Amino acid sequence: MGTGAFYSADVLEPGADWRLLVTDRFLGAFGPSTSVSTMSTLWRIAADDALGLDALVGAIPSRGVAAVDSFAIAALGRVATFVVRGGGCADVSVGGRVRRVDARGSEPWYVAELTGVERFQLGPLQRSPGDLTRQARDLPIDGGVVFGPWLGWSSEAAAAPRSAPTPVQQPAQPPLSSFDPHDTNVLGDLGRRAASLRRHRGEPPATAPTPETESATAFRLGDRAPERVDAPVYVGRQPRSPRVTGGVLPRLVRVDSPSREVSATHIELRPTREGLVLTDLESTNGTVVRQPGTGVRRLESGESLPVVPGTLIDIGDGNVIEILAYR
Template structure:
């Protein structure tokens, strides 16, 4: 079970959210509307790490709030994945301590660890008085803790023991010797987050084999087809005298009108930058290499804080559809459609978009699909 300190000013504190698989500390600048949207994403069945990040990133890379996110990946090995941004920090305690901080990063920092025996999340504060438990829900605070950390909570006054025999009490999680954490990792981590809910495949039921009787295929006689006889040559029509009222070409079949190439209907408009026709795939990045993308148009974009990867994303037309493909970028790309709905494209994923969609690569680099001016 997680613990949190009671803030002096609850309205000015952050949002701490705990579910059976996620723990999130969201900065107070996020606001209640974003906090409610993130909570809905975290509590959705089979929610993924990327789903929660997509909701946070929907506000735009330039307006990202401070946050620290932890996901239980595997209870058996006490493995977790983390993401941290801004003033938020995450400390993972265990055989090897790992610390993550988002200071000076435009997007966020990600990491993972195994055999985790304790977790500490903070928003730049160190208030560790009156730690209260939270099993599942949302509270206003600036810190979260679980398990064995270097800052144990204040213990309650000891209760006198009576002389009557009673079973030995089970030691609280906070009183366990840190040297014994490896032995309790699986139990304590599963109890705090709960087992990861993954859909179980339905058992396969073997169908009984039915021997089908062999049926001889009937012989079908092929009908005799008469060889086609050559048609008699048509006599040429006499020349037609055209007068002033005759429409030239009316006696000829009209030639099909060739449609303009779809690539000319759309251009990729960069901000900052210019317009690029989609007659070839376009690869965007801080320093993409032409040799790795033969046949594509290579466009380098500025990224002083290196939020844009060297090779970030590819855009192209595929059978008339606008397609965006992540090229293994570090922070992904926010894809916002014409209605304003946003999602995070990463890990090599591909998405089809409509005209008017806007891509946010980070560092203020925006790309949109528009009609040529």
């Protein structure tokens, strides 16, 4: 069977094509400015079965001249994980209904997990998704890196028998050097999977993050003393750690909830190089967030959101967590 991936044969103006990456586990569309060296690194990681989604996303430069400001990645599986940033998006068909997953202005990225995915396309926000079905002129791709306006996948194509390879005349490509959001169905326990996205540089796991490698933030729960966030923090009535990653032991913070408004493991706070990321771990009653200058919003089940000092997180039963700058 093939990977189920395909891409458009349309030829765009020089420098406008996205870089499209395909393996049997990952599909990715990266903005036109993505460098050769970055794509080479991402290909090596995506093709290595020993490395996961966290390593792939962590290897994408987010600062400096090599920064990739727009991308969309899909990790295939029973539950498909989508990670998007900037001008990248994923148009996804679930139950015959097309939903768009975009970054919603979130930094450094936005994550969603969807079950029952039938087909999807990755690419720029400006494109119109249509019905996401593969057209006769679209080109199949079983693996590698190519240029194109967008990258697609369908479960029907993935299940079809692999036919004998036929040479395809590819259009000439320029060298690399020339180069409704609320309708999104966000599902899954990001605490177990995509919310653990972290920078991967190939070094052995550290015993703990350091001030030089992680953002300096802290949190305060009610009238308790502030605690620095130098490892993943799980908060709930009876919190449990979904897993231990990178040799860093997570911190479990128990809260009282007489009316059981707070779930057993309600939220995760995870430090990253770009800042602190809050994830609602499929809580029963949701998580209310008030960020400085942006008002109040309720996180959807499984949704991740970067948070800054001054943010207030209400998980229910009077339990309010304040995000602080670490001094």
